[in-house]
Amino acid sequence: xxxxxxxxxxxxxxxxxxxxxxxxxxxxxxxxxxxxxxxxxxxxxxxxxxxxxxxxxxxxxxxxxxxxxxxxxxxxxxxxxxxxxxxxxxxxxxxxxxxxxxxxxxxxxxxxxxxxxxxxxxxxxxxxxxxxxxxxxxxxxxxxxxxxxxxxxxxxxxxxxxxxxxxxxxxxxxxxxxxxxxxxxxxxxxxxxxxxxxxxxxxxxxxxxxxxxxxxxxxxxxxxxxxxxxxxxxxxxxxxxxxxxxxxxxxxxxxxxxxxxxxxxxxxxxxxxxxxxxxxxxxxxxxxxxxxxxxxxxxxxxxxxxxxxxxxxxxxxxxxxxxxxxxxxxxxxxxxxxxxxxxxxxxxxxxxxxxxxxxxxxxxxxxxxxxxxxxxxxxxxxxxxxxxxxxxxxxxxxxxxxxxxxxxxxxxxxxxxxxxxxxxxxxxxxxxxxxxxxxxxxxxxxxxxxxxxxxxxxxxxxxxxxxxxxxxxxxxxxxxxxxxxxxxxxxxxxxxxxxxxxxxxxxxxxxxxxxxxxxxxxxxxxxxxxxxxxxxxxxxxxxxxxxxxxxxxxxxxxxxxxxxxxxxxxxxxxxxxxxxxxxxxxxxxxxxxxxxxxxxxxxxxxxxxxxxxxxxxxxxxxxxxxxxxxxxxxxxxxxxxxxxxxxxxxxxxxxxxxxxxxxxxxxxxxxxxxxxxxxxxxxxxxxxxxxxxxxxxxxxxxxxxxxxxxxxxxxxxxxxxxxxxxxxxxxxxxxxxxxxxxxxxxxxxxxxxxxxxxxxxxxxxxxxxxxxxxx
Amino acid sequence: xxxxxxxxxxxxxxxxxxxxxxxxxxxxxxxxxxxxxxxxxxxxxxxxxxxxxxxxxxxxxxxxxxxxxxxxxxxxxxxxxxxxxxxxxxxxxxxxxxxxxxxxxxxxxxxxxxxxxxxxxxxxxxxxxxxxxxxxxxxxxxxxxxxxxxxxxxxxxxxx
Numbered sequence: 001x002x003x004x005x006x007x008x009x010x011x012x013x014x015x016x017x018x019x020x021x022x023x024x025x026x027x028x029x030x031x032x033x034x035x036x037x038x039x040x041x042x043x044x045x046x047x048x049x050x051x052x053x054x055x056x057x058x059x060x061x062x063x064x065x066x067x068x069x070x071x072x073x074x075x076x077x078x079x080x081x082x083x084x085x086x087x088x089x090x091x092x093x094x095x096x097x098x099x100x101x102x103x104x105x106x107x108x109x110x111x112x113x114x115x116x117x118x119x120x121x122x123x124x125x126x127x128x129x130x131x132x133x134x135x136x137x138x139x140x141x142x143x144x145x146x147x148x149x150x151x152x153x154x155x156x157x158x159x160x161x162x163x164x165x166x167x168x169x170x171x172x173x174x175x176x177x178x179x180x181x182x183x184x185x186x187x188x189x190x191x192x193x194x195x196x197x198x199x200x201x202x203x204x205x206x207x208x209x210x211x212x213x214x215x216x217x218x219x220x221x222x223x224x225x226x227x228x229x230x231x232x233x234x235x236x237x238x239x240x241x242x243x244x245x246x247x248x249x250x251x252x253x254x255x256x257x258x259x260x261x262x263x264x265x266x267x268x269x270x271x272x273x274x275x276x277x278x279x280x281x282x283x284x285x286x287x288x289x290x291x292x293x294x295x296x297x298x299x300x301x302x303x304x305x306x307x308x309x310x311x312x313x314x315x316x317x318x319x320x321x322x323x324x325x326x327x328x329x330x331x332x333x334x335x336x337x338x339x340x341x342x343x344x345x346x347x348x349x350x351x352x353x354x355x356x357x358x359x360x361x362x363x364x365x366x367x368x369x370x371x372x373x374x375x376x377x378x379x380x381x382x383x384x385x386x387x388x389x390x391x392x393x394x395x396x397x398x399x400x401x402x403x404x405x406x407x408x409x410x411x412x413x414x415x416x417x418x419x420x421x422x423x424x425x426x427x428x429x430x431x432x433x434x435x436x437x438x439x440x441x442x443x444x445x446x447x448x449x450x451x452x453x454x455x456x457x458x459x460x461x462x463x464x465x466x467x468x469x470x471x472x473x474x475x476x477x478x479x480x481x482x483x484x485x486x487x488x489x490x491x492x493x494x495x496x497x498x499x500x501x502x503x504x505x506x507x508x509x510x511x512x513x514x515x516x517x518x519x520x521x522x523x524x525x526x527x528x529x530x531x532x533x534x535x536x537x538x539x540x541x542x543x544x545x546x547x548x549x550x551x552x553x554x555x556x557x558x559x560x561x562x563x564x565x566x567x568x569x570x571x572x573x574x575x576x577x578x579x580x581x582x583x584x585x586x587x588x589x590x591x592x593x594x595x596x597x598x599x600x601x602x603x604x605x606x607x608x609x610x611x612x613x614x615x616x617x618x619x620x621x622x623x624x625x626x627x628x629x630x631x632x633x634x635x636x637x638x639x640x641x642x643x644x645x646x647x648x649x650x651x652x653x654x655x656x657x658x659x660x661x662x663x664x665x666x667x668x669x670x671x672x673x674x675x676x677x678x679x680x681x682x683x684x685x686x687x688x689x690x691x692x693x694x695x696x697x698x699x700x701x702x703x704x705x706x707x708x709x710x711x712x713x714x715x716x717x718x719x720x721x722x723x724x725x726x727x728x729x730x731x732x733x734x735x736x737x738x739x740x741x742x743x744x745x746x747x748x749x750x751x752x753x754x755x756x757x758x759x760x761x762x763x764x765x766x767x768x769x770x771x772x773x774x775x
Numbered sequence: 776x777x778x779x780x781x782x783x784x785x786x787x788x789x790x791x792x793x794x795x796x797x798x799x800x801x802x803x804x805x806x807x808x809x810x811x812x813x814x815x816x817x818x819x820x821x822x823x824x825x826x827x828x829x830x831x832x833x834x835x836x837x838x839x840x841x842x843x844x845x846x847x848x849x850x851x852x853x854x855x856x857x858x859x860x861x862x863x864x865x866x867x868x869x870x871x872x873x874x875x876x877x878x879x880x881x882x883x884x885x886x887x888x889x890x891x892x893x894x895x896x897x898x899x900x901x902x903x904x905x906x907x908x909x910x911x912x913x914x915x916x917x918x919x920x921x922x923x924x925x926x927x928x929x930x931x932x933x934x935x
Contacts, residue, residue: 012870019878020866022813022853026879029812118798195817195825195913196879246815246879247913279818495877495914661873668916669876696822696911704904704917733916 006504006514010661013500014514024244027199027216028276035201036065038265038275039120040258041110041127042284043102046136046355046689047149050100050109050129058112058126063119065269067127069110070097077264078230080257080320083468084327089161092152092353094320096230096261102131103151103319104357105691106284108257113265113273136355136689140293140316144352151319151353160317160351161326165333166310167408168344170299173308177299181380186758187292187369189316189683190676191693192362193701194494196246197277198286200259202266211267212239215259218252218492219532222469224524226255226323227263238263242522245494249673250361251286252494253534254323283694287325288683289362291316292332292349292369296377299344304387304395308344311336311373317351318358324365325358326351327468331366331458337407338374339418339456339627340396345408355689361534363673364734367457375453375739376756379746383755389743390426393454394419404622404720413456413625414727417653420715422454425629425651428711434633442751447636448646449748453740456627459728460721461535463620471620473537474529475545477506477553478613481599483592485512487519490530491542496730497662498538502546504658505724509550510557511577511591528615536626536728539658544722545618552614557594560612563605564589564597624719624727628652630671632740636748641767643679643745645708652736653715655727663729664712670733671710676702677734678741682760700760782846786811787855795842801835802826804842805852813853813882817911824910827883828852834890836909853882856889864930865889865923874923876914884910888924896932898924 018024055067073096080094093099098109112123135149142148143158151158174180201214211233217223220240228235245252258275265273277286294313300306315329333347378396382389397418398405405413431450438448462471476488487502503517520526533542554574561579562569565587572579580588589597597603598612633647650667657663680700684692693699718725738759745761746754754769779794786809793808805811805828817825819838826838829851856863865885868874875881884907891898891906898906903924904917912920 013873015878016870016875017862019875019881020862020869020885021857022811022815022882024878025812026815028806028816031810031812117803118796193911193913194877194879195823195911196815196877197817245877247877249913276816279820279823497876665873665876665915665919668918669914670916672916673913695820696818697820701911701913702916703911704907704920707904707917709900710916710918 005508007508007658011500011504011514011659013497014503015497015499026196026244026246027201027214030201030214030243032201032272035272035274036113036115036269037117037120038111038113038262038273039117039124040108040275041124042281043098043105043107043109045102045131045133046105046138047134048102048131049134050098050102051132052130053110054128055110058123061119061123061126063114063116064123065113065115067110067112067123068265070095070099073097073264077260078232080260081226081230081255081323082321082325083323084325085468086161086163086326089326090155091321096257096264104355105689106281106357111261111265113269138354138356138685138687138689140314140352140354143354144314144350151355158353160353162350163329163333164348165330165409166346168308170308170310170344170346173299173344177307178302179300179384181298181300181377181384182295183377183380183756184295185373185376187290187372188759189288189291189359190362190681191283191288191683191699192249192251192286194247194249194251197279197282198252198256198258199276200262201272201274202262203272204266204270206270210237210239211263212241213259213263214241214243216245216252217242218248218494218534220492220522220524221490221530222532223255223259227260230260231263239525242492248494249363250289250365250534253361253532254287279696280694283699284691285357287322287358287360289359290369291359294373296373298377298381300381302385304385304392306340306342306396309336309342309377310346312348315349315351316354316356316359318354318356320358322358322360325360328359328361328366332369334409334411335367335370335458336374337409338371339398339454341398343408356685363670364731367731367735368677368738371453371455371735372739375455376742379743380755389452390431393422393452412622414622414719414721415717416456416625416627417715417717418454418627421627421651421653422629424713424715425631425649428713429631429633429647429649447638447748447751449634449636449744449746451632451740451742451744451747453630453736453743455736456625457732457735458623459536459626460540460620460624461537462623470531472617473531473541473545474615474617475542475549476528476613476615477546477549479553479595481596483516483595485510485517487517487546488527489519489521489542489546490527491533491538492522493533493538496533496538497659498542501539501658501662502543505543505547506550510554511574536730538730539726540624540722540728541618541620543726544724545616547724548616548618549614552616553612556612556614557591559605559608560594560597561589564603620721622721624655624721626652626654626727626729626732628732628736630736630740632744634744634748636745636766638770641763641770643761643766648708649711650736651713651715652732653717654729654732655717655719656725657714657716658726666729667712667733668710670731671737672702672707674734674737675707675741678738678759679761680706780843782843784845785849787851797841797843799842800838801840801842801845802837805837811852811854815879815882817880824887825880825883827886827910829886829889834887853885856885864934865927868923868927868930872919872923872926874915874920880910880912884912884920888927891924892928892931897928
């Protein structure tokens with residue numbers, strides 16, 4: 001084995017020179033001749049019947065190429081797909097343009113295509129739509145009550161699906177318990193807000209009868225397959241390219257109306273058509289995350305032993321299912337046990353249609369809900385039993401010897417050492433001193449709180465059996481004539497840095513300089529097959545495929561080297577990119593020379609195919625389960641309701657680390673979004689379904705000043721699920737952070753009798769609680 | 776919408792004379808007329824800062840300025856920073872410190888940093904965070920950006 005040189009070290013990102021110079025190409029930066037521009041007219045109503053649409057004036061505007069409505073499209077384009085499987089699922093038709101009825105503010109009604117984007121927008125003002133408003137329902141719980149306005153009149157209720165999981169006898173747990181703790185939780189809707197909105201360019205080549213779609217997506221290969229189905233156009237004549245993608249956070253792990261619509265327009269017009277989403281459109285029509293309400297019940301012994309937990313929840317699906325909308329609750333339910341040994345667990349979820357845009361995967365995707373519920377519940381139990389929350393967690397932790405750990409939700413956690421991460425975080429934060437300080441400050445009328453989150457999450461999505469469209473990933477490694485290496489990966493990075501980390505792996509294992517390794521991704525014509533980047537799977541599934549392909553390339557190189565050097569492969573050593581005969585150090589051949597021999601193909605072992613490349617498709621045997629402890633220390637100004645984060649310590653364990661700098665960045669960015677949910681962010685619709693938070697003026701994304709100084713450390717517990725022992729880190733910060741912040745604020749306000757606060761913890765809410773409490 | 780007006784703008788040191796619609800946004804002029812696509816559009820409402828450029832030496836959000844408002848002005852975009860000798864110290868620092876992930880906010884963030892360091896060559900962490908309040912980064916959590924600005928400040932002081 002060569003000595004690892006780059007894996008595990010801070011390697012500066014190879015993506016960055018083009019990005020810091022503004023020389024990269026996001027969808028909107030692509031320059032194409034004769035491109036037409038599309039603008040989309042969207043519903044101003046949450047629910048309305050469309051009596052008619054008059055496009056005459058718009059069509060007549062100079063520069064307008066065409067104006068298309070749902071009636072024009074009819075059934076020539078299929079329904080936007082939902083891939084989640086659930087036997088109880090009601091799946092409404094999801095047309096690319098509204099067909100006679102609109103069901104949320106922002107639903108596409110018509111599209112204007114013009115020679116320039118300004119004219120296309122002008123055309124929208126000239127389209128007359130005769131709407132007849134219908135009763136709308138915005139509130140999830142009201143939507144599921146009898147007599148609610150129906151989002152889809154073909155069904156007798158707004159129930160979209162039901163789901164349940166778990167095992168054990170909760171009645172028995174209740175009977176044996178000394179204490180029952182109950183709490184309702186609201187997981188507010190969040191907007192993912194990648195700074196680059198969505199965008200699509202579709203080009204049809206009439207001569208070749210081929211369609212190319214550039215889209216700001218996390219899943220180019222899945223998008224291609226779905227477009228083939230929706231358009232009824234053969235998959236092998238579609239090429240999807242994800243160019244530089246400016247952030248996704250799950251919202252680009254989807255197939256949207258606009259992608260199919262633009263492809264349809266390109267084919268209809270035999271042209272190139274472009275649409276770039278505006279931010280207001282992005283707030284209205286790109287998926288939201290979370291949107292869950294539920295009630296937990298925990299049955300506990302006086303000594304802190306947790307006997308059972310139930311969590312009964314509702315999911316606000318919105319008006320239509322996006323790709324994975326019904327797939328979010330299972331991720332909550334499966335992870336409701338957290339890092340604790342709880343013998344009885346029961347999770348239920350009911351999806352409810354509302355007159356709002358769909359919810360779907362947003363960074364964490366169902367797991368932040370689970371983590372908030374179990375970590376808040378731990379603090380509620382600790383308060384009820386007058387126990388230290390740390391002691392309660394220690395008492396219920398799964399122990400290192402328990403792994404692989406069978407959890408009552410049906411999962412088997414791969415590896416973990418929860419105690420070690422907690423101990424490290426406690427030491428960093430100086431816990432005992434903090435509790436003494438808290439006591440002292442309270443005597444002075446100052447309110448400090450300490451909050452914990454000893455989270456575990458589920459990553460490396462995932463075994464194919466558990467995902468709707470395959471959980472494997474492909475990796476190809478190829479060395480060409482001149483000894484340069486090219487990596488093709490099916491993951492589609494959009495900020496995660498895999499052009500660097502994958503090259504670190506290949507550089508180490510083939511002994512070639514990292515400058516000689518190119519990592520290509522995001523183009524279905526370049527990468528044979530793939531699934532994409534989501535669910536913290538880049539390194540753990542995609543990276544593993546690349547690692548496996550690299551080993552195959554090295555084995556083949558070794559066989560060629562042995563043949564050239566006229567020895568057995570057993571007689572060879574490989575170091576620093578050179579095969580040498582053991583004991584004869586000057587008899588050797590570099591891997592670059594081997595690559596040349598592989599292509600010249602005159603000195604290959606008998607029967608060996610020329611070339612030096614290999615493809616591996618990695619099918620993980622299980623998920624991975626990263627974990628850690630986040631501790632947040634706050635002081636609340638009871639006169640203003642403001643929360644100051646005094647200290648934030650995060651100890652995360654994502655298994656083996658390929659590039660610590662990139663892991664730090666993922667954790668920090670994740671915490672910013674988790675903090676956003678705890679303190680700042682909330683998508684608000686009024687009761688009629690009007691979107692109140694329609695711009696970044698109304699929707700508070702964390703800015704530099706909102707983030708406190710953060711202290712980081714890691715423990716490293718390798719995963720047994722893949723050969724590199726990696727787990728994934730893209731979502732850990734978001735999943736782990738939120739409960740620690742909420743727990744800290746609730747702890748700070750304990751003297752006011754506050755036991756729970758729903759997010760976001762805005763100053764006004766905090767101030768009101770300080771005036772009266774919420775018992 | 777055929778009425779146009781003539782503007783003269785010096786962009787990245789090059790004098791330009793163009794016929795533009797009065798309603799054309801500066802960011803679209805830079806991107807679509809001049810092909811300088813390093814300046815990005817994130818919100819169209821001056822709230823995210825992705826479109827930050829320098830107009831007559833001061834940072835400005837080009838998504839809410841009209842091209843005609845830049846008539847007679849000197850405009851600098853992200854494309855003006857690197858030279859044949861290499862990256863600008865701010866660009867270098869963002870690279871060194873992992874001050875970017877998806878990179879979409881980065882050109883605007885770098886231009887805002889330029890303004891910040893121009894006004895305050897030795898900013899404290901607090902001053903950096905306040906100085907960048909007009910720019911949203913959704914990926915990094917800002918810590919590495921703050922590190923990058925501090926490194927750039929040191930480099931630029933050493934270089935002058």
